Amino acid sequence: MPHHAWNKASLDNKRRFFELIRQGFSGQAASLAVGVSPSCGSLWFIDADRVSFIEQPINRRYLSQDDRIEIAQGLAVGEPVKSIAARIGKSFQSVYREIRRNSKPDGRYQPWFAHNQAYLRRRRLKQHRFVTDAQLRSVVARKLELQWSPALISRWLRRRWPQRRSWHVCTETIYEAVYRGLIVITDALTLRTGRIYRHRRGRGRTREGALRQSTAMKTIHQRPAVVETREQIGHWEGDLIIGGGQRSAIATLVERKSRLTLLLSMREGYSAQQLGDELIATFSRLPPALRRTLTWDQGNEMFQHERIEKTTGMQIFFADPHSPWQRGTNENTNGLLRQYFPKGMDLRLVTDQRLREVTERLNTRPRLVLGDRTPEQLMSRWRRHLVAS
Numbered sequence: 001m002p003h004h005a006w007n008k009a010s011l012d013n014k015r016r017f018f019e020l021i022r023q024g025f026s027g028q029a030a031s032l033a034v035g036v037s038p039s040c041g042s043l044w045f046i047d048a049d050r051v052s053f054i055e056q057p058i059n060r061r062y063l064s065q066d067d068r069i070e071i072a073q074g075l076a077v078g079e080p081v082k083s084i085a086a087r088i089g090k091s092f093q094s095v096y097r098e099i100r101r102n103s104k105p106d107g108r109y110q111p112w113f114a115h116n117q118a119y120l121r122r123r124r125l126k127q128h129r130f131v132t133d134a135q136l137r138s139v140v141a142r143k144l145e146l147q148w149s150p151a152l153i154s155r156w157l158r159r160r161w162p163q164r165r166s167w168h169v170c171t172e173t174i175y176e177a178v179y180r181g182l183i184v185i186t187d188a189l190t191l192r193t194g195r196i197y198r199h200r201r202g203r204g205r206t207r208e209g210a211l212r213q214s215t216a217m218k219t220i221h222q223r224p225a226v227v228e229t230r231e232q233i234g235h236w237e238g239d240l241i242i243g244g245g246q247r248s249a250i251a252t253l254v255e256r257k258s259r260l261t262l263l264l265s266m267r268e269g270y271s272a273q274q275l276g277d278e279l280i281a282t283f284s285r286l287p288p289a290l291r292r293t294l295t296w297d298q299g300n301e302m303f304q305h306e307r308i309e310k311t312t313g314m315q316i317f318f319a320d321p322h323s324p325w326q327r328g329t330n331e332n333t334n335g336l337l338r339q340y341f342p343k344g345m346d347l348r349l350v351t352d353q354r355l356r357e358v359t360e361r362l363n364t365r366p367r368l369v370l371g372d373r374t375p376e377q378l379m380s381r382w383r384r385h386l387v388a389s
Contacts, residue, residue, distance in 0.1 A: 013034045013035070013036065014112070015069060016033070016034045017030050017031065017033075017034045017036070017041060018112050020033055020034070028041070062118075062122075063088075063090065063094070063098055063118065065111065065112070065115045067088045067090070068098070068102075068111035068112075068114050068115050069111045070084065070087060070088050071084055071088070071095060071098065071099070071109065071111065071114075072109055072110065072111040072114075074087070075099070075109050081095050081096055081099070098114065098118075101117070101118075102114035102115075102117045102118055128176075128177065128180075128182060129166070129169055129173060129177075130173075130177040130182040130183055131182060133166065133167075136166075136167050136169070137177075137182065137183055139157075139167075140153055140157075140169075140174060140177075140183055141183050143156070144178070144183065146361075147339055147340075147361065148365070150171045150172075150174035150175050150178070151171045151368065152365070152366060152368070153174060154168075154169060154170055154171045154173075154174060155366075155368065155372060156366070156372075157169065159372070216306065217298075217305060217316075217318050218315070218316070218317050218318065219317065219318055219320070220295060220317050220318060220319045220320065220326055222317060223293060223295065223315075223317045224293070227256065227292075227293055227295075230256050230257045231257070232257065232292070233255065233257045233258060233289065233290065233382055234255070234289050234290045234291060234292035234293070235255070235256045235257065235292050235293045235294075235295075236253050236254065236255055236256065236291075236293065236294045236295070237253070237254050237256060237294070237295045237296075237327045237329050237330035238251065238252065238253045238254075238279075238294055238295070238296050238330060239251075239252055239296065239297060239327065239330050239331070239334060240252070240266070240270055240275075240299070240301060241334050241337060241338070241341060241347075242270075242347075243341075243344075243345055243346050243347030243348065244343075244344045244345055244346045244347075245346070247269075247346070247348065248266060248267055248269070248270075248346060248347035248348040249266040249270040249347060250263055250264065250265060250266060250337070250341065250347055250350070250355070251263070251264035251266055251270070251275060251278060251279070252264075252330060252333055252334055252337060253282070253294075253330075254329050254330045254333045255290070255375075255379075256329055257378070258370075258375045258378040258379050258382065259329065259333075259367055259369070259370060259375040259378075260363055260375040260376070260378075260379050261333055261359060261362045261363055261375065262282060262359065263337075263355045263358065263359050264278045264279075264282055265347075265350065265352065265355055266278065266347075267347070267348045267350075270301050271301065272300060272301055272302065272303035272304045273304065275301045275302065275304075276304035276305075276307055276308050279294075279308050279312070280307075280308055280311045280312060283308075283312040283314060284311070284312060287386075288313065289386065291312055291313060291314045292314065292315070293314060293315045293316070293317060294308075294314050294315070294316045294317070295316075295317045295318070295319060295326070295327055295330075296316065296317075296318055296319070296327075297318065297319050297321075297324075297327065298318050298319070298320075298321055302316070302318070305318075333362070336362060337358070337362075340358045340361075341358075362375070363375045363376045363379075364376050
């Protein structure tokens with residue numbers, strides 16, 4: 001039997017010793033199997049503090065026992081932490097945190113001690129915030145009933161109760177609670193997306209019937225640069241949301257700077273003539289400073305754009321085909337509207353009163369991009385400035 005100091009044995013021997021302990025071997029049997037004395041094995045066991053049966057598959061993002069052994073071996077020979085991290089396939093920040101969190105009180109990094117410390121920390125049981133706090137659950141439920149998004153609710157809780165740290169829940173915590181049914185019964189009206197679980201984002205989309213007619217349309221690349229800066233009010237983006245069977249639609253208009261939303265009912269159809277009449281009637285009621293430009297996609301419904309320009313004095317520009325991000329403000333608003341007018345719904349049944357209610361709800365909703373102010377607040381401030389000047 002070899003005789004050497006208990007802390008001078010190779011890590012391979014120690015690895016085998018602890019593997020046998022986890023398999024149920026006694027300390028004496030494991031020591032003899034790896035060729036060390038029982039007293040040496042006892043000292044190894046004591047140095048590791050405790051040994052838990054934790055060698056079960058876990059997520060690859062966690063450090064394994066082998067990863068921690070590699071870290072210990074690298075530190076023993078003075079290898080740079082970044083080099084160790086590259087060898088085990090982890091970021092060097094993760095390795096630095098591991099060494100800081102799980103080293104022994106004397107500063108030594110002992111891989112089995114570290115592995116057990118991480119395991120004990122991971123096993124800590126903790127109830128979900130919305131299970132233990134009924135008042136928070138009720139407050140969030142009321143905001144969800146108003147169609148507030150989880151991100152908006154999360155920010156509002158921090159502003160409304162800055163000292164109540166236990167209520168500072170993140171967006172994902174609210175989503176998880178809704179999906180698990182901890183806040184309200186999950187249905188299509190709970191969240192704007194109408195989902196009951198997460199799924200991969202992104203989808204393919206084709207668009208038929210582009211504006212193929214020979215018209216003197218101006219592309220978005222000819223649009224004045226001031227529109228892109230959002231420093232000037234009066235620049236709009238527009239689109240249609242189509243009802244079930246493509247028999248009806250609602251025209252959506254969003255002002256780029258204030259995010260003010262206008263909704264136009266197209267119950268009788270959305271031909272170029274009908275849409276042109278609605279846009280002319282709507283923009284003609286606005287002051288000239290609020291009708292500078294309009295950006296639309298290349299759909300046939302805008303075939304009469306020249307008539308609209310001549311009557312309203314606005315300039316109309318068209319986004320590139322299959323490029324919805326060029327009208328991102330309007331696309332985001334259409335997503336919000338689908339919570340009130342889900343796909344497949346017959347939009348001919350939507351009354352003018354309902355359109356006004358939804359318009360008011362959107363225009364009085366705080367927006368992150370506006371510093372949690374509402375579109376109506378920004379528009380009121382602009383009106384006061386216009387009167388004063």
